[in-house]
Amino acid sequence: VLTQSPDFQSVTPKEKVSITCRASQNIGTTLHWYQQKPDQSPKLVIKFASQSISGGPSRFSGSGSGTDFTLTINSLEVEDVATYYCHQSSDFPYTFGQGTKLDIK
Amino acid sequence: EVQLVESGGGLVQPGGSLRLSCAASGFTFSDYWMNWVRQAPGKGLEWVANIKRDGSEKYYVESVKGRFTISRDDAKNSLYLQMNSLRVEDTGVYYCARTYGTGRSSALYLWGQGTLVTVSS
Numbered sequence: 001v002l003t004q005s006p007d008f009q010s011v012t013p014k015e016k017v018s019i020t021c022r023a024s025q026n027i028g029t030t031l032h033w034y035q036q037k038p039d040q041s042p043k044l045v046i047k048f049a050s051q052s053i054s055g056g057p058s059r060f061s062g063s064g065s066g067t068d069f070t071l072t073i074n075s076l077e078v079e080d081v082a083t084y085y086c087h088q089s090s091d092f093p094y095t096f097g098q099g100t101k102l103d104i105k
Numbered sequence: 106e107v108q109l110v111e112s113g114g115g116l117v118q119p120g121g122s123l124r125l126s127c128a129a130s131g132f133t134f135s136d137y138w139m140n141w142v143r144q145a146p147g148k149g150l151e152w153v154a155n156i157k158r159d160g161s162e163k164y165y166v167e168s169v170k171g172r173f174t175i176s177r178d179d180a181k182n183s184l185y186l187q188m189n190s191l192r193v194e195d196t197g198v199y200y201c202a203r204t205y206g207t208g209r210s211s212a213l214y215l216w217g218q219g220t221l222v223t224v225s226s
Contacts, residue, residue: 032212
């Protein structure tokens with residue numbers, strides 16, 4: 001089971017935002033982060049806990065291993081307002097966190 | 106262009122069947138594990154199933170075991186999901202997704218636009 005916090009956060013542009021994901025068991029670094037905007041497909045933003053995606057914005061970073069993980073957005077931009085999901089691919093069944101929705105304050 | 110395009114969704118009665126398809130283009134389909142992920146209306150993402158590069162391994166979420174079957178045809182660059190004994194709770198948008206790398210534990214990098222399945226009487 002993956003548990004994200006918070007479920008919802010009001011944010012302002014240029015703010016530093018952190019979202020956490022806690023796994024119920026040790027999953028190493030097989031933890032990935034996705035961004036989903038309304039009526040769009042999910043988009044991978046961080047893979048294997050801390051690896052950035054080629055061509056993706058550098059303001060997204062990830063950290064953690066084992067059971068505790070963090071997605072950080074440095075200097076948030078309006079276009080980053082979305083719902084973010086963590087996902088583990090360590091064991092079957094793969095699971096997603098419940099999502100963290102960001103909106104503009 | 107590298108893309109995935111799903112089709113086959115629609116309205117079906119409880120207990121009915123549907124077959125979803127996902128057409129891949131722009132990459133070597135046979136190199137990658139492929140996945141189905143669904144999203145109920147207004148809800149989060151749920152991984153449904155995946156299949157190994159050569160089709161020799163298939164995995165499912167518990168709630169669909171025995172009812173859904175994932176398959177692939179590498180000659181047609183296509184992924185399928187046969188859904189039988191459909192339930193109201195299977196309603197949602199179904200996405201096919203390709204892994205980032207060729208390993209099993211890779212992240213889901215390439216996603217289709219999704220196809221809507223509605224199970225209702």
